[in-house]
Amino acid sequence: QVQLQESGPGLVRPSETLSLTCTVSGGSITNHYLSWIRQPPGKGLEWIGNIYYTGDTNYSPSLMSRVTISAGTSKNQFSLKLSSVSAADTALYFCAREVRDYYDSRGRGQFSYFFDYWGQGALVTVSS
Amino acid sequence: QSALTQPRSVSGSPGQSVTISCTGTSRDVGAYNYVSWFQQLPGKAPKLMIYDVNKRPSGVPDRFSGSKSGNTASLTISGLQAEDEAEYFCCSYAGSYTFYVFGTATQVTVL
Numbered sequence: 001q002v003q004l005q006e007s008g009p010g011l012v013r014p015s016e017t018l019s020l021t022c023t024v025s026g027g028s029i030t031n032h033y034l035s036w037i038r039q040p041p042g043k044g045l046e047w048i049g050n051i052y053y054t055g056d057t058n059y060s061p062s063l064m065s066r067v068t069i070s071a072g073t074s075k076n077q078f079s080l081k082l083s084s085v086s087a088a089d090t091a092l093y094f095c096a097r098e099v100r101d102y103y104d105s106r107g108r109g110q111f112s113y114f115f116d117y118w119g120q121g122a123l124v125t126v127s128s
Numbered sequence: 129q130s131a132l133t134q135p136r137s138v139s140g141s142p143g144q145s146v147t148i149s150c151t152g153t154s155r156d157v158g159a160y161n162y163v164s165w166f167q168q169l170p171g172k173a174p175k176l177m178i179y180d181v182n183k184r185p186s187g188v189p190d191r192f193s194g195s196k197s198g199n200t201a202s203l204t205i206s207g208l209q210a211e212d213e214a215e216y217f218c219c220s221y222a223g224s225y226t227f228y229v230f231g232t233a234t235q236v237t238v239l
Contacts, residue, residue, distance in 0.1 A: 004173070035228075044131045045217065045230035058227060099179070113221035113228070114164040114179040120172060 002027035004095050006122035012089075013128055018082040020122055021072055022095030027117075029053050029076055033098040035115065036069060036080045038091040046091075050098060051078050085126045092121040132157065132218055132231040139237040140208045148234045150201040150218035156229050158199035162221035165194060165203045167214045168233075177216070178203060205236065213238045 008020035022034065035050040049059035051069045059067050068081040082089060096115040104110050133151040140146040150157065150165075157163055163181045166174040176185050178194035181201060191206045201220070205212055218231035 037228075037230075044232045045219075047226075047228040047230070050227070058224075060227070061225060094174075096174075110180075112180050113160075113162040114176065115166075115174075115219070116176050116179075116185070118166075118173040118175075 002097065002117045004097065004117055004119035006093060006095050006119045008122060008124070010123055010125060012085055012124060012126050014086055014126055015084055018080070018085050018089060018124055018126070020080045020093055020095075020124070022078050022080075022119060023072075023074070024076040024078075024097065027097075029078075029097070031101075033058075033100060034078050035096045035098055037094045037096055037115075037118075038089075039094070039121070040088070040091040045094075048080065048082075048093075087126050090124065090126045092123050094121045095119045130229065132220060132229055134216075134218060134231040134234045136232075137235040137237065139239055140205075141239045142208055142210060144208050145204060145206045146208060146236060147205075148203045148216055148218075148236070150203070150220075150231045152199050152201075152220055152229065154199060156199075156220040156222035156226075157196065157201050159223070160221045161196065163194065163196055163201040164219045165192075165201075166217050166219065167212075168217065169214050174217070208236075208238055210238050212236060 012018045033050045036048040039045045051057045066083045096118040138146045165178040168174045181196045182194040217233040222229045
């Protein structure tokens with residue numbers, strides 16, 4: 001069973017950099033994109049960006065200037081850095097594994113975009 | 129990116145059916161058959177229930193079904209059970225610039 005676990009400081013000062021790590025266990029990240037997604041209190045989910053196992057990245061246009069997603073120090077880890085944070089960045093941060101292709105029940109290759117596994121989320125509060 | 133619109137809550141008695149709508153635009157739900165649905169219990173990781181509009185992952189009961197018409201996708205839970213009480217949200221691919229948009233989430237209550 002694939003599991004993802006977010007970790008990192010729960011409190012970040014305004015204007016500083018938020019840093020989180022996602023550790024994937026029980027399954028491969030090869031051939032998968034891995035995403036960061038956040039949910040501010042009382043609000044909906046927002047996709048932040050993703051990274052392919054080769055290091056290729058994509059970012060949300062609204063956060064692109066402040067976000068960096070990179071491979072972690074260990075093979076099954078990846079990290080999120082969000083700079084110049086403010087109270088608006090207070091949120092529950094999730095990591096999730098994406099599926100882009102799979103074989104259906106008839107053995108045919110299919111192309112898709114969905115998240116098959118998520119972490120439980122890490123609450124990060126931005127406050128002085 | 130604009131969120132997909134879902135009803136805040138739906139409810140039903142055990143054995144009944146409930147349907148949750150997920151309304152987007154011609155740039156996301158209407159443009160791609162890449163709508164997925166998730167079940168989320170408090171403090172737990174979201175669980176994939178439906179992908180590619182109407183496909184069920186292994187292990188998801190067949191009382192969960194998905195469909196799409198135009199810019200609106202739907203999740204139907206038939207034969208509602210107490211264990212189905214949870215929050216549900218949808219997600220749609222929205223192209224290679226925005227990538228993903230999410231629904232506003234719906235609380236399903238089993239009366």
